[in-house]
Amino acid sequence: MKKMMLLGALLLSASAAFAQESRQDVSISGTALWGPNVNGNAVQMYTTVTTGILASYRYMLTPHSALEGNYQFSQDSTRYVISSLPNGRVHTRNQEVTAAYVYSLNFRNFNPFAEVGVGTIFFSPIKDYGTTLLDTKRTTSIGALFGTGLAYELSPSFDVRVEYRGMLVKAPNFGLDNFKTGRYEFVSTPALGLAYHF
Structure with missing residues (x-):
């Protein structure tokens, strides 16, 4: 009976100690996005x-x-060059929704981490002067996410994060067969932001 009580006390104190640690955080970051030039199907x-x-x-x-869990928002312009047609340009709203597993290490105030996951990028055409073809439609691409970064702890509640994220997705065609490259693109996203732990 004494052993059971001792074991219960140890488990209770261990769970209380873990409960006092910050187990959740939210962060907001500024990002830069760029994708490579993609060539395929002429x-x-x-x-x-x-x-x-x-x-x-x-x-x-x-x-x-x-x-x-991540949500990312940006806008860019995608240009298509096709030998048989005039060039097409699409002003694009990009929205990323991803989920990832993150593994981190602790070295005093420095916390390097790596992540791997899956998610979706929604490529939505904006029908304005930046889009030359008005029959474009939203393209949804599912892909793989991975990244690495470093968090620097400013206090028990805040840290600064710098990270590099990359996502491999199918190149968008905006619903137009003439824009199909049949290729994948690697979207690079370095980010710098602030996280709050609670």
């Missing part, structure tokens, strides 16, 4: 470099492992 696709915003929520499973 179509060349060029995407402008742009800036955006990234919001993340992270839940710590253990002191080193976490689950993360």
Whole structure:
């Protein structure tokens, strides 16, 4: 009986100590986005470099492992060069929704981390002067996310994060067969932001 009481007291104190640690955080980051030039099916696709915003929520499973949800928003311009048609340009709203597993290490105030996950990017045409073809439609691409970064702890509640994120997705065609490259593109996203732990 004494052993059971001792074991129960140890488990209770361990769970109380873990409960006092910050197990969740939210972060907001500024991002830069760029994709490579994509060539396929006699179509060349060029995407402008742009800036955006990234919001993340992270839940710590253990002191080193976490689950993360992300939402990212940006706007850019995609240009298509096709030999048989006039060039097409699409002013694009990009929205990323991803989920990832994050593994982190602790070295005093420095916390390097790596992440891997899956998600979706919604490429939505904006029908304005930046879009030359008005029959374009939203393209949804599912892909793989991975990244690495470093968090610097300013206080028990705040840290600064710098990270590099990349996502491999199918190049968008905006619902037009003439824009199909049949290729994948790697969207690079470095980010710098602030996280709040609670």
